[in-house]
Amino acid sequence: MPHAPAPGESCAPELFLSRELAALEFNFRVLAMARDPQVPLLERLRYLSIVANNLDEFFEVRVAMLKHHHYYGSASPGPDGIPSGELLARIRARVLDLVAEQYATWQDDLSPRLEAEGICILPRSRWSKRQHAWLRGYFEHEVLPVLSPLGLDPAHPFPRILNKTLNIAVVLKGRDAFGHEGHMALVRAPRSLPRIIRVPAEVSGPGEHFVFLAELLHAFVDLMFPGFKVLGSHQFRVTRNSELMVEEAEVDNLARALTEELVGRGYARPVRLQIGTDCPKAITRMLIENFDLDEADVYRCDGPVNIIRAGLIYDWLDRPELKFPRFTPRIPASMEASRNKFEVIAQRDVLLHHPYESFAAVIDLLRQATQDPNVLAIKQTLYRAGEDTPLVDLLVDAARNGKDVTVVIELRARFDEEANIRLATRLQEAGVQVVYGVVGFKTHAKMMLIVRREGAGLRRYVHLSTGNYHQANSKLYTDIGLMTANEEIGEDLHKIFQQLSGLGPTISLKRLLHSPFTLYKSVVAKIERETANAKAGRSARIVAKLNALNESHVIEALYRASQAGVEIDLIVRGACTLRPGLAGISERIRVRSIVGRFLEHSRVYWFANDGEPEIYCASADWMERNLMRRIEVAFPILDPELAARVYDETLANTLADNTQAWLLGSNGRYARATPGDAPAHNAQQTLLDKLCASTAK
Incomplete structure (x- = not known):
């Protein structure tokens, strides 16, 4: 029996679970929400989409890095001691279980229940004549002009396929205008095209009717290849390594280096291939060879390969009876009653428990700081802020109002890199001092410091949080925020900001860890x-x-x-x-x-x-x-x-x-x-x- 080690010793590998497999287990718990009849129907659809999104990120990051190290022989087992090859095999087995449950939930449970509520996701086999005619017109006028079908031959090799995009492999018979025999073609769906089409009520009658873009491409594939006989069309989607490889110590400008790296992210090494269940072996083999993958990297989907897009239906429909009940977050009575937020915080600490209590209290504090002539400086970290947050407008206003504003932006927040680069540029143009954090260490702390002159001295007001300064997330994530004027906490935070902006020495703090x-x-x-x-x-x-x-x-x-x-x-x-x-x-x-x-x-x-x-x-x-x-x-x-x-x-x-x-x-x-x-x-x-x-x- 393994034993817990004494200090300085290491545990036996059997005492640890695999990090990757543990992450997969979380998605089974999310999928259970999609399968739970007690959960409102459209929320169940949203959970199904969340599982698909989580799986995308799992392959883009965790599996991608594991495969990278395994391929180059640099993989070393984690504390669980599982060799990388065995771990990849176990990941595949568990993902297959998850995908099977995911599509069974879609086909056998959610789709029929949605239809019973008048929300129909129509396969082409069930289109009425009127729907077919409208969809054909939509395809000819809105979709076909945007497409660039590519026949595969020595002059047209297999193209670069962008990460997580919808594609169709088409099997053809016939000759083109130049006398060349057609065998195979690819249709790439540009990201400018909607992945789900809403069919007008005047065409379909009562209820809401939707069609996946993939169904549209399959149904009218012959219009893309006039003169050819279409023998088959098969959807596929490739997932690529999305971990950025910028060596921070070797670049002069992190923002510029990240911008350049982001250009190629969509075409990095493939790690997963999703195909329809009906995709023939020959087509599968061709895709595997061109993406330089193995059979173990292929996942067959009994439905849309981009099922993540089903979540759009949730956003489009105003059906409150099929969603969680609306609620109004509370604003703490002390903050709501007083116009002067500084007086409230000076008297007593204020606790915020999101989403049950409103993030507006944080916005109101910063808004007052931007306008208060006694406020001299504002310092804040931003990890994920969202591009439509009013916080950024307020920080810009503060700088224009003569406050000394410093913002530490973590450019490397995964999948928010582009948004954060744009955010940094906007703040810099407004006169805000922008700091990109510390080389080798992501700035993940959520903190704001306001320095205010009061009488003959200065007083620091602090907001600290477990969650990001992201107004949308504050309505969906549970987080704790603290507003305080505690002198020791304020002094600690001042030292941390100095260290971040000035690359200062190790500091001694009194209250913060x-x-x-x-x-x-x-x-x-x-x-x-x-x-x-x-x-x-x-x-x-x-x-x-x-x-x-x-x-x-x-x-x-x-x-x-x-x-x-x-x-x-x-x-x-x-x-x-x-x-x-x-x-x-x-x-x-x-x-x-x-x-x-x-x-x-x-x-x-x-x-x-x-x-x-x-x-x-x-x-x-x-x-x-x-x-x-x-x-x-x-x-x-x-x-x-x-x-x-x-x-x-x-x-x-x-x-x-x-x-x-x-x-x-x-x-x-x-x-x-x-x-x-x-x-x-x-x-x-x-x-x-x-x-x-x-x-x-």
Whole structure:
């Protein structure tokens, strides 16, 4: 039986789950939401689309990098000890299970239920004569002029296919105008074309009728190849490596280097090929050879290869009875009652629990700062902000109003690189001092510092958060924000911003835990303190809420704490590589995941500390990248009333959930919690009822 190691030793590989396989398991939990008849129908469709999007990113990043290192012989097993070749095989097996469930959910469950509600996604086999005529006209006038079908021959080799685009392989018989025999052609659907077409009511009658672009291309493929007989047409989609390879230490200008790298991202090495279930072996072989893939990289789809686009229907339809009930986020009474936000924060810390409480409070604070003549400086980090956020307008206004504005923008926020480069350019043009962070360390901390003259001195006002300054995400993600005028926290944050903008030396902080310097050591030290307390017979417990957990030394410390008698509850929404419930090692550790209406995003660490509990909120998960390779901040909740509220709302409330919680077994699989004889408790709905004004139940 493996044992938990002493400090300085390493765990046996059997004590760790695979990070990649754990990430895949999360998607099964999301898919369960798409299959749950208690979830509103259009929300179920949205969850199905989320699974497809998650799988895209999983292949673009995790599988792509694993294959890269495997191909070049540089792959070394992670803490789980699984060789890269075996891990790739196990990933494929689990993805096949997921894809099968995904398309069965689409074909056998969602599509019929949507149709029963008057929402029809029409295959071409079911088009009426009137629909066929309208769709043919649409194809001839709106689609065909944009297409550039390509016949494959020595003069027209296999083209470059853009990442995640819809394509059709067409088998032909006949001769072209030059007397050349036609055998094969490709039709690439430009991204300018809508992937789903809405058929007008005057054509289809009552209800909503939609057609996937792929169905349109199949139905009228003969119009693209006049003079040829079409023997078959087959959809496909390729996923490519999307991890950028900029060597920051070797470039003079990170923004320019990233811009150049982004140009080629869409044509990087392929890692996955999606094809229809009816695609013949010969066509499959041709695609495999041209993409330089293996059979193991092919995934057959019993439906649209770009099923992710089904999520557009959710956005288009105003059917409130088929969506989650609307709600109005609360604004804290103190912030709503007073026009002067600084006075409110100076008197007492303000806690924000999104999405139940409105992000507007943060916007209002910054808006007042831009207009207040006593505000001298504003410093802020932006990781993912969204391009339509009012925050950027306010930062521009502040600079134009004479404030000293510094913004640390993380250009390398994955898949937001282009948006962040545009954002940086706009801010710079307005006179904002823009900093791109630190070479080798992504700036992931979410923090804002406002310096205000009050009387004969200066006072710092701070906003810290577990989530991004992204207004749209603040309505979908659960996060904790803190507004405070605490002098020590303000001084700590001032030092961090100085370090980021001035490349300063290591700093000593009084209240904040700071990655990559003190956060990792502090987390391990606090776990070890609980371990020592348990051994001494004192009260000891750990509760942590995270997005992911994979840092091996933290896991080893948790195993030692469990062996010493510490009760540990971990709420890990996504991938967790710790094995709970192992006799003699982790039987006092329980791991649960909440998957519900909102994406659980807040990170909260709580330590019993022998009756004097400490609670921190953070931008960092207990992952190697967050603790070692990122700029992160964990901030304490010092107000006892607010600390109790954070514990109750984010930890105790979530641990009581018995309807949307999933319990991790030591084998790496999850089982859904059920109420049994106890009253049903939905943690997210509990907070909606407590904090929000719902418009419907």
